[in-house]
Amino acid sequence: ASQNLSEEFAKAAGQLKKEAPRIQFGKIDVTHQHELRKEFNIQQFPTVKFFVDGSRNNPIDCKGVRQASAFITWVKRRMGPSTVLINSTEQAEAFINADDLAVIGFFKELHNDSVEVFCEAARDVPEMPFGMTASKDVHANYGIQKNTLLVFKKGKPVHNEVLEDGRQSKLDLTRLIKTFTLDLVTEYNLETSVKIFDVPVENHILLFTPTKSEAFGAVYESYTAAAAEFRGKILFVLVDTGEPRNGRVFEYFRIREVDVPAVRILNLTSDAKYKMPADEVTLENLKAFCQSYLNGKAKLHLSSEEIPEDWDEMPVKVLVGKNFNKIVF
Numbered sequence: 462a463s464q465n466l467s468e469e470f471a472k473a474a475g476q477l478k479k480e481a482p483r484i485q486f487g488k489i490d491v492t493h494q495h496e497l498r499k500e501f502n503i504q505q506f507p508t509v510k511f512f513v514d515g516s517r518n519n520p521i522d523c524k525g526v527r528q529a530s531a532f533i534t535w536v537k538r539r540m541g542p543s544t545v546l547i548n549s550t551e552q553a554e555a556f557i558n559a560d561d562l563a564v565i566g567f568f569k570e571l572h573n574d575s576v577e578v579f580c581e582a583a584r585d586v587p588e589m590p591f592g593m594t595a596s597k598d599v600h601a602n603y604g605i606q607k608n609t610l611l612v613f614k615k616g617k618p619v620h621n622e623v624l625e626d627g628r629q630s631k632l633d634l635t636r637l638i639k640t641f642t643l644d645l646v647t648e649y650n651l652e653t654s655v656k657i658f659d660v661p662v663e664n665h666i667l668l669f670t671p672t673k674s675e676a677f678g679a680v681y682e683s684y685t686a687a688a689a690e691f692r693g694k695i696l697f698v699l700v701d702t703g704e705p706r707n708g709r710v711f712e713y714f715r716i717r718e719v720d721v722p723a724v725r726i727l728n729l730t731s732d733a734k735y736k737m738p739a740d741e742v743t744l745e746n747l748k749a750f751c752q753s754y755l756n757g758k759a760k761l762h763l764s765s766e767e768i769p770e771d772w773d774e775m776p777v778k779v780l781v782g783k784n785f786n787k788i789v790f
Contacts (some may be wrong), residue, residue: 466507466527473532484536511539525639525659526587534587543583546571547594550602556592562641563613566593566624567605575608575624582634588642610634612641620692636662637693645688646681648672648699649710662696663729666751668742669711670722671703680722680742687747695726695751725762726754736762 467488474486491498491506501510501520510520526535547553547565557563564586566579571593583591594600603611603618612620622629622637639660647653649667657665668684670677681699688697700710702721711717714725714734724737724747735754739746753759772779780788 463507469529472529531587538584543580544591544593547592553599557613558616562589564591565611567609568595571595574626578631581631585635586638646685646697646699664695665727666695667698667700667725669700669702669716672701673703683744686744691751734762735759
């Protein structure tokens, strides 16, 4: 992945050299540059940072960008307008149909906090074209009455988000919009694993099931329906337990063949895992599990041996996952 990114980065540098010669691209091998690594707090590789106005203070992190075209768009949106101003229905139609995915912000006037947040989100999602409009004709054409964000896929609206001042942060919008670069439910494999971790949603729900089983159709239908309700808050992933290459994922979650279908939630920041209390994978059970997790009421799932009956009898106590927190903390 690091080699591919390096090649795409070099390709972007070559193209921008003609279009924007003021923007310089550089590469640092931090294995030999320890002081630079420490100064800029480089924790993972590769890391891309953008320095503005000749200052080495507070560079902007460029995260989750992997294609040369996205690098170019990301840099251009940092240097100039991040959205296209749309003034007519014809212009809107052309904009929507030019790419597979497109985002338009509909605003009553183009100077408020929601517009600011929308433009900031546009800077962080270079994979998609962003437009905005205050035209009454365009609003009427799409039946929009409030400040609203619409996501279009292949020319058709697939998501409608009402924008209210102070309600959504830049990160909320970035998370939501980035999920449209993935399918509603993303099947885990070597190729998609990279894309899954590029989307800045820290809550992942995983369904472990054999995709060739008779029950798969009904289970997948419920899972997809739940995914639509929690888009932008929880990322829905499917792990095929009939695929031997997924063995490491089963091991990590301690999933055995007798457990499937199984549902787990993983918080990427804390590495905490949660098990769906219900055995049956229905829309109702999935919604209850996701909601209890978002409300902070889901119980942590600890892969643990049972607590031995005599754990407390000797001066050195026997600790397992199920009694570790209680006894130690």
